[in-house]
Amino acid sequence: MKRLILTLTAVMCLNGVTFAAIDWESKGMQMVGEIVANPAAFFYDFQQDLEGTVPLPPGKSLGFQTGLFPTLLPLGYANVSAKYRLHGEGRLAPGVPQVDFIGGYWNMVWAKLAANQSDTIDDARFNGYYLGAVVSSSVSPRIRTFWGYKRSALAARLGFKQGKEPDFMGTRVNSFDSGFKDDFFIAGIESPRSIDKFWSMQLNYGIKTQTFSTKLSWYGKVFELGLNIYPEGVLVIHPVWNLHLNF
Amino acid sequence: MKKIILGLLMLAAGTDACAAVAEDSKIFTPYFDMTLLEAAYMPSVGNIFSGGNINTQVGLLTKITPDNQLFGLYTFNYYGPAFQPQDSKQFTDRSMSHGFNFEYRRGLGEKFKVRPSVSLMTDYARTGANEAWKNGLYNMNSVGGQLAVDYNFDPDKNGFVTAVFILKKVEFPNYTDLLREFQQAGNTSETSGGLQDQSLTQFSLRPNWNKFFGGFTYTLQDYKNQQVVKNTGVYDVDTKQKDRTMALNLGFHHTLWIFELFPALSYTMHVSNQNFMRYKYLGATAADPSLGTADVTFVPKNYDYNDLSFSVPLDLNITGKWAVGGSINVTSRTYKRGARDAKNDYNFSKKQKNLMTTLTGSIRKRMNEAAMVRLFYSLTVASSNNKFEQYMPYNYTGNSIGVAYQLSY
Numbered sequence: 001m002k003r004l005i006l007t008l009t010a011v012m013c014l015n016g017v018t019f020a021a022i023d024w025e026s027k028g029m030q031m032v033g034e035i036v037a038n039p040a041a042f043f044y045d046f047q048q049d050l051e052g053t054v055p056l057p058p059g060k061s062l063g064f065q066t067g068l069f070p071t072l073l074p075l076g077y078a079n080v081s082a083k084y085r086l087h088g089e090g091r092l093a094p095g096v097p098q099v100d101f102i103g104g105y106w107n108m109v110w111a112k113l114a115a116n117q118s119d120t121i122d123d124a125r126f127n128g129y130y131l132g133a134v135v136s137s138s139v140s141p142r143i144r145t146f147w148g149y150k151r152s153a154l155a156a157r158l159g160f161k162q163g164k165e166p167d168f169m170g171t172r173v174n175s176f177d178s179g180f181k182d183d184f185f186i187a188g189i190e191s192p193r194s195i196d197k198f199w200s201m202q203l204n205y206g207i208k209t210q211t212f213s214t215k216l217s218w219y220g221k222v223f224e225l226g227l228n229i230y231p232e233g234v235l236v237i238h239p240v241w242n243l244h245l246n247f
Numbered sequence: 248m249k250k251i252i253l254g255l256l257m258l259a260a261g262t263d264a265c266a267a268v269a270e271d272s273k274i275f276t277p278y279f280d281m282t283l284l285e286a287a288y289m290p291s292v293g294n295i296f297s298g299g300n301i302n303t304q305v306g307l308l309t310k311i312t313p314d315n316q317l318f319g320l321y322t323f324n325y326y327g328p329a330f331q332p333q334d335s336k337q338f339t340d341r342s343m344s345h346g347f348n349f350e351y352r353r354g355l356g357e358k359f360k361v362r363p364s365v366s367l368m369t370d371y372a373r374t375g376a377n378e379a380w381k382n383g384l385y386n387m388n389s390v391g392g393q394l395a396v397d398y399n400f401d402p403d404k405n406g407f408v409t410a411v412f413i414l415k416k417v418e419f420p421n422y423t424d425l426l427r428e429f430q431q432a433g434n435t436s437e438t439s440g441g442l443q444d445q446s447l448t449q450f451s452l453r454p455n456w457n458k459f460f461g462g463f464t465y466t467l468q469d470y471k472n473q474q475v476v477k478n479t480g481v482y483d484v485d486t487k488q489k490d491r492t493m494a495l496n497l498g499f500h501h502t503l504w505i506f507e508l509f510p511a512l513s514y515t516m517h518v519s520n521q522n523f524m525r526y527k528y529l530g531a532t533a534a535d536p537s538l539g540t541a542d543v544t545f546v547p548k549n550y551d552y553n554d555l556s557f558s559v560p561l562d563l564n565i566t567g568k569w570a571v572g573g574s575i576n577v578t579s580r581t582y583k584r585g586a587r588d589a590k591n592d593y594n595f596s597k598k599q600k601n602l603m604t605t606l607t608g609s610i611r612k613r614m615n616e617a618a619m620v621r622l623f624y625s626l627t628v629a630s631s632n633n634k635f636e637q638y639m640p641y642n643y644t645g646n647s648i649g650v651a652y653q654l655s656y
Contacts, residue, residue: 022289022294022295023294026294027294027295034377037377095275137277139276139277139279139656140656142615142616142617143617143656145277145279145656187279187303187305188281189279189281189617189654189656191614191615191617191618191654193614193615199614199618201281201283201618201652201654203281203301203303203323205323210343210371210380210381212301212323212325212343214281214283214301216283216652229283229285229299229301231285231298231299231301231325231327231341232327232341236285236297236299237285237297
């Protein structure tokens with residue numbers, strides 16, 4: 001593996017002479033422009049990082065989750081999510097799937113602190129919630145598919161004090177006040193890696209805004225590591241670290 | 248139009264992939280296949296960019312009786328920015344589609360199966376300008392039916408032939424014709440008017456035997472409103488555009504010791520009665536549009552091409568979990584139109600030829616019977632004798648490195 005990475009690096013370096021230089025400045029400006037054009041979409045991608053949209057493990061009926069990275073740190077999204085199992089798989093009758101209610105709330109604490117202490121920022125409010133349900137069904141001893149719906153909403157407001165407005169690409173920015181709300185369809189598959197360890201892959205698709213993402217997750221009893229992909233987002237790949245406890 | 252054919256072929260391929268037989272003990276058999284690819288692209292022309300593909304298929308097969316089955320399939324495809332074959336689209340173009348397919352499967356004896364189905368598809372296209380998905384110029388809706396017949400001639404060696412007949416109504420709600428817009432610049436009325444709308448008829452015959460597969464596909468696209476442009480630059484009101492595509496492909500998938508090889512070869516002929524008027528600038532005029540160097544040039548058979556492509560993917564299964572892979576993909580396309588020089592002048596004595604070669608090296612890890620991950624590096628070399636590259640690169644080299652995940656049940 002290491003040898004291959006070294007070989008690839010060598011090939012890339014040798015090829016480098018034939019390639020145009022990477023213009024990081026224009027790339028950065030393009031990304032900033034995308035954030036300013038639609039700030040709610042940018043902040044909503046991070047909300048999806050903390051949303052718990054995989055079903056509870058078999059045998060568990062209640063779960064709590066908090067997003068640690070990149071949500072709580074460094075962005076300051078104080079957040080909590082919960083899952084409640086309404087029906088265990090096969091409990092009522094053979095073949096009836098597991099049904100979980102899911103939901104959560106977050107609030108950006110840094111924004112409040114910044115607004116209170118800053119000479120520039122007048123008002124800052126960033127918060128959001130989601131609510132939904134996930135239905136899961138085992139299709140083999142090692143495979144569980146799941147389907148779900150979630151309603152996600154976000155509010156993002158940032159106002160600057162009069163005379164302290166920043167200048168962006170020749171335009172004075174007074175404030176932005178935007179929001180995001182959509183109904184999402186969820187489809188995913190889960191497979192165990194070992195006892196109490198799983199990995200899953202899921203698609204989240206927003207019906208009205210056509211926002212979509214893919215979540216790859218590896219999780220055990222306490223932690224979840226994830227790689228969330230937002231193909232149309234400003235930051236396409238979000239490495240994710242969440243903490244959860246299920247009872 | 249290539250996109251439609253590709254979409255249909257993919258839908259057909261997806262349906263084939265789901266032709267799995269229901270498990271005997273189950274009334275309901277779910278189907279799930281999800282592939283995620285994310286990569287960084289470094290072209291010799293332009294800046295670094297990232298892109299990805301998401302392909303998801305979710306289906307449910309319902310066994311009413313052993314000989315009567317219903318199959319529903321939802322397909323979601325997203326194709327992000329990537330290196331593209333010349334004359335197709337910009338690196339930054341993206342597309343997203345939703346497809347629904349409902350199929351009834353009826354067994355007729357031991358050898359025959361009949362599969363009528365209906366399908367709906369919505370395709371969104373988006374450029375690097377980040378317009379809203381609903382505003383894409385090439386957004387497309389299609390609805391249609393299909394009849395497939397399978398003949399199983401050698402059950403022991405998976406020998407069967409599938410004949411498929413497809414009829415579709417295809418609409419492009421946002422499409423507008425640039426030539427009409429250009430010629431009627433002062434016209435404020437709607438010039439789009441369903442110019443790209445068409446009916447699509449496709450027939451395919453695909454045999455499989457042992458580890459070999461092949462097929463022939465014939466596609467006819469009958470445009471409802473789009474007229475053919477004449478050498479005067481005026482549309483011929485009596486002649487509607489018609490495109491035909493014939494494709495042949497063959498390949499095999501073979502495993503020998505630790506080697507897993509699946510080469511494929513395809514040959515496509517595309518013929519259209521549509522022509523092209525090339526204006527060098529707004530307001531350009533020319534006394535003789537048959538000259539390639541004129542400001543206005545008439546290009547007959549502009550869209551006709553022959554396309555030969557082959558790919559040879561090879562995996563070396565080092566252990567049960569790990570494999571090292573390599574592949575070569577080559578696509579060569581020859582047009583009937585002349586090549587353009589850097590000044591946008593046509594040379595009609597030299598046909599346009601595009602060549603695109605992609606070399607890939609990869610490491611694959613099979614995580615369990617349903618999941619695998621692949622880390623890959625690709626070198627893409629695109630060359631063409633078309634040197635007019637103001638809008639699209641024809642000659643470039645590109646590196647890409649990425650990761651792909653697949654979960655399938």
